Amino acid sequence: MGYTLNFNLIWRHFFDKLWDGLLLSLELAVISIAIGIVIGLVLAVWYVSAGRVVRTVIAAYVEFIRNVPLILLVYLVFYGLPTVIDIAYSAQTSFVATLSIYSGAYLVEVFRSGLEAVPRGQLDAGKAIGLTPWQRLLHVRLPTMLRITLPALSNTFISLFKDTSVASVISVPELTYGAQWINFNTFRIVEVYLVVTAMYLLTGYALLYALRLVERRFSVAR
Numbered sequence: 001m002g003y004t005l006n007f008n009l010i011w012r013h014f015f016d017k018l019w020d021g022l023l024l025s026l027e028l029a030v031i032s033i034a035i036g037i038v039i040g041l042v043l044a045v046w047y048v049s050a051g052r053v054v055r056t057v058i059a060a061y062v063e064f065i066r067n068v069p070l071i072l073l074v075y076l077v078f079y080g081l082p083t084v085i086d087i088a089y090s091a092q093t094s095f096v097a098t099l100s101i102y103s104g105a106y107l108v109e110v111f112r113s114g115l116e117a118v119p120r121g122q123l124d125a126g127k128a129i130g131l132t133p134w135q136r137l138l139h140v141r142l143p144t145m146l147r148i149t150l151p152a153l154s155n156t157f158i159s160l161f162k163d164t165s166v167a168s169v170i171s172v173p174e175l176t177y178g179a180q181w182i183n184f185n186t187f188r189i190v191e192v193y194l195v196v197t198a199m200y201l202l203t204g205y206a207l208l209y210a211l212r213l214v215e216r217r218f219s220v221a222r
Contacts, residue, residue, distance in 0.1 A: 009186040010195055021178035022199055028096060028174060029161040035100035040107025048115050058108065065105035071166050074098050078170045095167045103160055110152045114145035147218050154211035158204055175199060
């Protein structure tokens, strides 16, 4: 007898498992990208202005994070770190910390490239009117860099939203975890993952559309 689609059990748990899970996924992505921006921006500014030793340390951090699977980092922070040092935190806090460090490594390169792409003429103009190096960074270099890097920031945020699905491995009740719960309790495998796939797609495209509007509003004229 063939498999018959039945979405009734999925709708029964839609709001408490899938909708709430989607909202949590967005929350995890927003918090992580915010912290990641701070990490990436500080390290990028430090990288372009500091000496060789500092640049080597930052480059080592970036290469380590970029070449280790996210799921392994999640396991290391949630299971490994508390066994080495006396520290306790929730699964959600652990995942936010991991995803923030993960996104920060990618944003270091994004911001570094953006800082180096700021036209030299703008910096010279700031110097000509008497701005200090700190004032040139704050009022000239950073605003221009942020506008240049908006497309990369948008892509990073959408990627982080999808990466929140990894949180399910440590039982953070985001969207994918909600789908797994429904699957284990109703055995409606096809239905629940069809619904969740549609939710990821629709949310991703909605975020993309909104972020593209922001990009057009603040884009740098070429």
